[in-house]
Amino acid sequence: MSKVRVLVGTRKGAFVLTSDGKREKWDVSGPHFAGWEIYHVKGSPADPNRLYASQSSGWFGQQIQRSKDGGATWEPMGNKFVYDGVPGTHQWYDGTPHPWEFKRVWHLEPSLSDPDKVYAGVEDAALFESTDAGQTWNELSGLRGHGTGPHWAPGAGGMCLHTIVIDPSNPQRMYVAISAAGAFRTDDAGKTWRPINHGLHSQHIPDPDAEVGHCVHRIAMHRSRPGTLFMQKHWDVMRSDNAGDSWQEVSGNLPTDFGFVIDVHAHEPETIYVVPIKSDSEHFPIDGKLSVYRSRSGGNEWERLTKGLPEKDCYVNVLRDAMAVDSLDKCGVYFGTTGGQVYASADSGDNWSPIVHDLPAVLSVEVQTLA
Amino acid sequence: MIRVILPAHLRTLGRTGSEITLDVKAPTIGGVLDAIEESYPTLQGAIRDHVTLQRRPFVRYFACEQDLSHEPLDFPLPGPVVAGAEPFLIVGAIAGGSF
Numbered sequence: 001m002s003k004v005r006v007l008v009g010t011r012k013g014a015f016v017l018t019s020d021g022k023r024e025k026w027d028v029s030g031p032h033f034a035g036w037e038i039y040h041v042k043g044s045p046a047d048p049n050r051l052y053a054s055q056s057s058g059w060f061g062q063q064i065q066r067s068k069d070g071g072a073t074w075e076p077m078g079n080k081f082v083y084d085g086v087p088g089t090h091q092w093y094d095g096t097p098h099p100w101e102f103k104r105v106w107h108l109e110p111s112l113s114d115p116d117k118v119y120a121g122v123e124d125a126a127l128f129e130s131t132d133a134g135q136t137w138n139e140l141s142g143l144r145g146h147g148t149g150p151h152w153a154p155g156a157g158g159m160c161l162h163t164i165v166i167d168p169s170n171p172q173r174m175y176v177a178i179s180a181a182g183a184f185r186t187d188d189a190g191k192t193w194r195p196i197n198h199g200l201h202s203q204h205i206p207d208p209d210a211e212v213g214h215c216v217h218r219i220a221m222h223r224s225r226p227g228t229l230f231m232q233k234h235w236d237v238m239r240s241d242n243a244g245d246s247w248q249e250v251s252g253n254l255p256t257d258f259g260f261v262i263d264v265h266a267h268e269p270e271t272i273y274v275v276p277i278k279s280d281s282e283h284f285p286i287d288g289k290l291s292v293y294r295s296r297s298g299g300n301e302w303e304r305l306t307k308g309l310p311e312k313d314c315y316v317n318v319l320r321d322a323m324a325v326d327s328l329d330k331c332g333v334y335f336g337t338t339g340g341q342v343y344a345s346a347d348s349g350d351n352w353s354p355i356v357h358d359l360p361a362v363l364s365v366e367v368q369t370l371a
Numbered sequence: 372m373i374r375v376i377l378p379a380h381l382r383t384l385g386r387t388g389s390e391i392t393l394d395v396k397a398p399t400i401g402g403v404l405d406a407i408e409e410s411y412p413t414l415q416g417a418i419r420d421h422v423t424l425q426r427r428p429f430v431r432y433f434a435c436e437q438d439l440s441h442e443p444l445d446f447p448l449p450g451p452v453v454a455g456a457e458p459f460l461i462v463g464a465i466a467g468g469s470f
Binding site for chain 1: 378379380381384413415416417418421422427429430463464
């Protein structure tokens with residue numbers, strides 16, 4: 001029978017939640033790396049028992065952990081993230097030049113085919129690659145050095161590369177997103193990159209339609225349609241049907257189009273999910289009602305999903321890496337909150353229930369569907 | 372042998388006990404840090420930067436009731452630390468980390 005493993009990164013450790021295919025009863029393992037911030041945990045599609053975790057702390061910096069047994073045991077790997085060449089400068093919050101400084105790993109994206117290959121998106125924004133299961137890391141410096149880097153600036157969470165999307169149909173193509181620079185694409189396995197932000201409109205930068213400077217929060221793709229991308233920007237929900245060459249807004253009837261997460265149904269490439277957040281100055285749901293919004297038309301027309309979610313006095317946030325889907329039938333949808341809840345729906349979002357109530361603030365949620 | 376007391380998170384990371392003892396080639400702050408990183412490679416980068424060797428901002432070094440955090444790497448260790456009578460303490464600053 002199928003199983004589901006949910007990998008949860010929190011402010012104070014990692015948790016592994018497991019269930020059978022019914023997704024009704026859950027076992028909770030953790031905290032792993034207790035007391036450390038776990039920005040992200042993700043499994044290899046090529047070997048589901050191979051997990052990678054980003055562990056960091058304000059005291060002791062960055063660690064990378066690897067598990068070969070689905071999270072039962074872990075071993076520290078290499079943590080030497082050194083920018084290629086002279087790091088140079090990006091813009092600081094006030095627009096002045098500021099030197100690139102490594103702070104932490106936000107996102108780990110294992111290769112689709114090689115368990116020993118994994119990408120790391122870091123703050124200050126850059127992309128690193130390991131081909132030896134996390135022991136050593138090399139920067140793919142064509143991204144940071146392609147020319148627009150001096151114009152990138154930090155978002156409120158820092159200048160982070162937080163999203164890495166690999167095209168399953170073309171191993172040469174990959175997308176990344178950076179707050180606040182925008183989205184970028186490579187068509188040669190990371191050697192060269194170009195901004196793909198045409199159609200984005202952001203009022204926090206002097207030229208709202210600039211090539212870079214956009215605060216992209218998250219990009220999602222359905223593996224059957226790798227040329228179609230969905231984006232939750234700081235404000236605005238966007239889609240592209242030409243691999244990011246141009247974007248159109250699909251916020252439609254959302255009550256607010258600010259938010260962090262976006263994801264795609266496992267079996268319906270035009271069914272997408274967001275969690276609207278009131279505004280960039282009030283990071284909580286409107287009127288204290290936590291709601292997921294689902295579009296079955298690839299955007300523009302959205303329905304509010306509330307069954308099982310708190311309908312009053314709820315003032316949590318759902319951070320950018322904290323939503324995921326499983327590939328069971330029916331598709332399971334999961335998200336975590338800064339209040340420490342992880343909510344799950346085993347029926348594509350129609351009904352929700354919390355797996356756990358009282359974890360530390362959730363930073364990331366990933367799901368593995370196991371045979 | 373020089374005694375070193377690590378903060379709790381580094382004991383977990385390095386899989387050490389509450390106190391470690393080290394054979395230190397040069398009886399200096401840098402000598403102690405070199406010996407720690409050689410004996411416990413997983414602690415590389417956790418106390419000081421890999422490349423610049425700068426102390427991480429929220430890490431401090433104490434010994435014999437003195438704050439040695441701002442001393443250079445070639446600063447000589449106090450006599451009681453060299454003799455093994457007193458430990459060299461690596462401490463996480465009270466203001467560090469996150470909520």
